[in-house]
Amino acid sequence: MTSGAAQAVKRLLPHRSDYSELPRSWRRDVLAGATVGVVALPLALAFGISSGVGAAAGLITAVVAGLVAAVFGGSNVQVSGPTGAMAVVLAPIVIQYGLGSIALVTVLAGVIVVAAGATGLGRAVTFIPWPVIEGFTLGIAIIIFLQQIPAALGHGAVAGRSPLLAAWEVMRHTDWAVAGTTLAVAALAAALMIGLPRIHRGIPESLTAVLAATLLVVFAHLPVARIGELPSNLPTPVLPDADLGALKALFGAALAIAALAAIESLLSARVAATMSSTGPYDPNRELVGQGMASVASGLFGGMPATGAIARTAVNVRSGGVTRVSAIVHSLLLLCVVYFATGPVSAIPLCALSAVLMVTSFRMISRTTVARIVRSTRSDALTFALTAIVTVCFDLIEAVEIGIVVAAVFTLRSVARRSSVTRESLPGPTLPGDERIALLRLDGAMFFGVAERISNAITDADRPEVSVVIIRMSSLGMLDATGANTLAQIAQELESRGITVIIKGVQAEHLELLTNVGVIDSLRHENHLIDSLDVAIAHARSHVVAAPAR
Structure with missing residues (x-):
């Protein structure tokens, strides 16, 4: 019994085989890590702002959580950090409980995810039906786009409203003559993101678009909002205040964040395993690594982290083979924290909103949507219902409702064949x-x-x-x-x-x-x-x- 428990614990910890390919792949890993770092910089800043915790927290999360998850996670090619789905979940929590609650809720959610991995719940994600996963992804993409409309029009975030209502409210009350400058900068960034890959696939379109928009705003002295001051070093890790009252108040929010972190990370790792020839992933170890990453991020003042499918896909396509590529990605962003926060602070917020708008469209696969719609009426309904609940109500409830609806349709189908x-x-x-x-x-x-x-x-x-x-x-x-x-x-x-x-x-x-x-x-x-x-x-x-x- 003791030997079996020791073996189970050993499987959840880093081991030498994680880097068995490194002597042959280190050049590709370093290059892939640098490429992912360039892609991740604007996304980390944008997701931090979108969640309400700030650009600095997004950058810290990409550095700290990305490094911890790379070492302790269950996938050799997974890249972790702040994501759009997490930003969507975190934004109402910031509004309801305040910015000071984020450190505690991040650490608490991380502990829950670690516990889920240690108790073997990692394979539970295989029970989530494909239409539910894709409906959830579509809903997240729509929310990310809606969240960026205020920033693209030069407005601040609208508190206490759903993204759909907030976007509608902003558009109704926008002075389009005043908002024209901000919208033009956002349009330039979006156009570059869409057009540059058609010129050459090797151009880092998001970073180039943000850089071009920043230069235009700085040299033309355009009156648009910018990121502002960023820390020039990592803050000292601090344990958040964790009195019993705060734990009770935030436990529900932490549980929702933990559920999303587990689902998104495991789905990303599963997709990465199909894209890469580096072998399968360990779902339970992946949860342990992602939970530890969120705990570390919370201690340094960051936000909850998950596996990021967009950055993971870039890593695989760029030739990443071992965890070194994800580690290099975090180290590159660490260099930005210590040596480049001045230029980064000048980035216009509307340019980052454009990056996320384009990213939200790229999250949606028209081929996948068409396949689901053409499959069966029950699967199409499950897909649509999950997406609608995600946009209009709650992300975790959307997954739960989607699973229940899919189960009901499955049981009905089985019953008809009985x-x-x-x-x-x-x-x-x-x-x-x-x-x-x-x-x-x-x-x-x-x-x-x-x-x-x-x-x-x-x-x-x-x-x-x-x-x-x-x-x-x-x-x-x-x-x-x-x-x-x-x-x-x-x-x-x-x-x-x-x-x-x-x-x-x-x-x-x-x-x-x-x-x-x-x-x-x-x-x-x-x-x-x-x-x-x-x-x-x-x-x-x-x-x-x-x-x-």
């Missing part, structure tokens, strides 16, 4: 065979269909039947409700003088049938038979022995 069919006895017909009913159960015998199948077996008008053979070899799923219903069916038929024989019980169903009392409901233990021929022969012996009714 039936009971009367079959003819194989071989030549013998006298008395008309008194034997051979019934085949197909699909699933579970709570959703148990009553219907029971009625089909027991309510049929078969006055001549004296023996019923229930074939279970084609039954794929059986739950406690289904097993209990089978027991009731056997009891009712036996009480009417009808012998029940059960044929072909699968090994995984036998214990459940025994525990629920199905076997005890039979007239004799020999009435549980594996072979159809033996079951029919036994049924015929009952027919011959019993006089016709």
